Amino acid sequence: MWLVFEQPLNEKIRNYLRIESVCAQLDAHQGFPYPGSELAFFRSLFELAELLERADLRTDVGKDLERQRQQLQLWRPLPDVDQQQLDAFEHQLDSLQQQLQQMTRPTQLIKSDRFLAALRQRLTIPGGYGSFDLPQLHFWLASEPASKTQQAQRWRQRLTPITEAVALLLNMLRETGRWQEQIAMGGSYQASSEQELDLLRVKLKQTYGVYPTISAHRSRFTIHLINNETGKADNRNLPLHLCLSMENR
Structure with missing residues (x-):
């Protein structure tokens, strides 16, 4: 078995990799596959929100998407280039750019959710998720599994445009x-x-x-x-x- 270790060489790529890592944890727990995975999901959600709150993140991502889009135009005249593949990449870049432009603060909807705001405050306290601290969490944990999964998907989707952009940029960087x-x-x-x-x-x-x-x-x-x-x-x-x-x- 081969193990891959990655070393970022600037702060921007370091932030991108951290976002990717937390997204992987968040998505692994999103379906609540085992008891206790709900708390792991919420912790990952709040970690991701904190990473996405960096003031320069959206600017960096927007510039990188535009730079990749310009690079595609330089590749088009080259011989033996797969034009259909370039079209697919360009469409994906355009879609992500439009979604980012329509977003205000990526984490605003997460922060304005009263349930999530209460959890975010209490989960910073060791053992702060007991029923006496967070009765609303214990009420939510007793909900139907399908209902909890759908709610988790809605919270996750609020952050999807910027996390998908980061994932695409890292994939294209690795391919170089x-x-x-x-x-x-x-x-x-x-x-x-x-x-x-x-x-x-x-x-x-x-x-x-x-x-x-x-x-x-x-x-x-x-x-x-x-x-x-x-x-x-x-x-x-x-x-x-x-x-x-x-x-x-």
């Missing part, structure tokens, strides 16, 4: 890189790039029993492999796969 095999000599690997990087991905076999710690700048990086059992540097010569991705500028 190609995997290459390297050797970490003595458990370390160091390299530099002529172009400024935005995302570094490292792929390792789980059977090696190591994970990477990465020190990176926009044009250079160092990878040290750490033994999972000892927590110390692993000095073996081990193969790893690298993927260096950068935005279209």
Whole structure:
């Protein structure tokens, strides 16, 4: 089994990856597959709302969508380009841009919901979700499963335009890189790039029993492999796969 570790090389991509990670948790709990998943869903929802409240996020996402749209126009005259695929991407970009323009504050509807506002305040307190703290939560937990799922979907959909845009931008960023095999000599690997990087991905076999710690700048990086059992540097010569991705500028 291969494990992929990602290292963002600027604050914007770091925020995008955090949003993606919380969205994955939120969607995993949305159907309430096990007892207690409701609380996990609400915690993930509030984490996502906090990430989306950054003042510069919508500006960054809007600029990135427009930059990708312009890049598609540069690809169109090239030979052997799949025009239908470009059309599909362009339609998706246009749709997301329109939805973002129609949004005011992405989390406003979440914050104005009285039920969610009460939960958000109390869930910051350790153990603050008892029936004496949140009787409205215990009333809601007793609702029909289908009703709870539909309500969760409505809350989630309020944030969909911006989270879908982030997911698309990350997917397109990852596609700019190609995997290459390297050797970490003595458990370390160091390299530099002529172009400024935005995302570094490292792929390792789980059977090696190591994970990477990465020190990176926009044009250079160092990878040290750490033994999972000892927590110390692993000095073996081990193969790893690298993927260096950068935005279209």
